[in-house]
Amino acid sequence: MKKNLLTLLFLCSAIAANAQTTDSTSVKNTKIDGNNELKINLAYTIGGFPEINYERILKDDMSIGLAVMVGLEDDAEYGFGVIPNFRVYFGGKKANGFFIEGNAAVVSSNYGSYYYYDYTTNTSTYYGNKKQTNFGLGAAAGAKFLTKNGFVGEVYLGAGRLFGSDNADAYPRAGVTIGKRF
Numbered sequence: 001m002k003k004n005l006l007t008l009l010f011l012c013s014a015i016a017a018n019a020q021t022t023d024s025t026s027v028k029n030t031k032i033d034g035n036n037e038l039k040i041n042l043a044y045t046i047g048g049f050p051e052i053n054y055e056r057i058l059k060d061d062m063s064i065g066l067a068v069m070v071g072l073e074d075d076a077e078y079g080f081g082v083i084p085n086f087r088v089y090f091g092g093k094k095a096n097g098f099f100i101e102g103n104a105a106v107v108s109s110n111y112g113s114y115y116y117y118d119y120t121t122n123t124s125t126y127y128g129n130k131k132q133t134n135f136g137l138g139a140a141a142g143a144k145f146l147t148k149n150g151f152v153g154e155v156y157l158g159a160g161r162l163f164g165s166d167n168a169d170a171y172p173r174a175g176v177t178i179g180k181r182f
Contacts, residue, residue, distance in 0.1 A: 037095075037152055039179025041067075048072045053177060055087075060094045063087045071110075079108035079131060081171065085140075093146065101140040105160055107171050108133045136162035140173040150181040 034057075041051035049072065055065035069081040083105045091097015109132050117124045138160020145153045158173035 034150060034182040037065075037179055037181045039152060039154065039177040041069075041175040041177045043174060043176045044069060049078060051081075051175065053179070055095075057095045061089045063089070063095055077110060078171070079110055081105060081107040083107075083173070089144070091144075096144055096146045098143050099141070099156075101142070101156065101158065101173075103138050103140065103158075103160060103173060105136040105138065105162070105171055106133065107136060107162060109162070109169060134162040134164045134169065136160045136169075136171055138171065138173050142175075146181065152179045152181050153177065 037055040039053040044051040051069040057063045067083040085103035140158025142156025154177040162169040
């Protein structure tokens with residue numbers, strides 16, 4: 001019985017010792033298998049309108065995401081924004097390289113004081129601050145870069161059109177983002 005127990009203990013320790021070894025080539029070729037990314041848009045954050053992005057990779061060449069923005073200053077043009085998006089990637093690696101994006105948006109716009117002139121009655125009316133929440137559609141294009149450690153960097157540029165507004169308003173879709181894939 002002691003011989004069987006010692007033999008089993010010896011085999012288990014040999015297997016465990018073998019599992020602890022790694023060679024440098026396997027570490028260098030680490031594949032990032034995560035399908036989730038969390039990023040912050042540095043360009044908007046510096047401008048006083050921080051944006052947090054979450055992206056879920058569906059396939060190697062497509063993903064869906066959600067960007068949430070909040071205006072920190074009282075006189076900011078936009079109060080908040082929620083932008084769901086769909087991306088298609090053209091790079092050779094998983095969700096990496098050049099991409100195009102289609103997006104929708106719900107954006108709260110702040111308008112300062114303004115006058116409205118009615119030409120039919122020749123009267124002008126003063127309006128104070130006005131806030132309006134609108135829906136819009138847009139597109140963007142950019143590039144994503146992925147490190148071996150799973151850190152992500154993006155650069156993208158685009159715009160969208162807001163519907164239901166009194167003015168012909170647009171919203172920007174631009175950024176320099178950094179984040180992590182997990």
